[in-house]
Amino acid sequence: MLLALDDYGPPIVNHEKAKQIDAAISTLAQRRTTPEVLEKLRLENKHTCPICLEDFACDEDILTLPCSHHFHATELENWLRRKPRCPVCVSDLPLC
Ligand SMILES: [Zn+2]
Numbered sequence: 001m002l003l004a005l006d007d008y009g010p011p012i013v014n015h016e017k018a019k020q021i022d023a024a025i026s027t028l029a030q031r032r033t034t035p036e037v038l039e040k041l042r043l044e045n046k047h048t049c050p051i052c053l054e055d056f057a058c059d060e061d062i063l064t065l066p067c068s069h070h071f072h073a074t075e076l077e078n079w080l081r082r083k084p085r086c087p088v089c090v091s092d093l094p095l096c
């Protein structure tokens with residue numbers, strides 16, 4: 001990991017906003033990596049997690065944002081709870 005979680009910035013303290021972010025996270029496409037999923041990600045050149053810069057491995061939970069960037073699920077959740085936008089293309093997480 002290049003970034004410690006604390007480096008993402010302070011957690012969002014506004015509870016209403018935090019609830020909206022949690023709700024938005026729960027609507028994201030989550031899947032478990034299989035050799036087929038990894039192969040597809042490799043073809044799209046999206047097989048590296050932009051947060052920890054590690055390649056995805058088998059049997060990991062990954063989350064996909066509406067901008068179709070993929071991340072390790074727990075890392076993305078921690079990120080979004082601090083900054084509700086994509087770490088790669090900076091599109092805002094659509095809040096309900
Ligand atoms: Zn990662």
Ligand SMILES: [Zn+2]
Pocket residue numbers: 065067068069086087088089090091
């Ligand atoms: Zn993105």
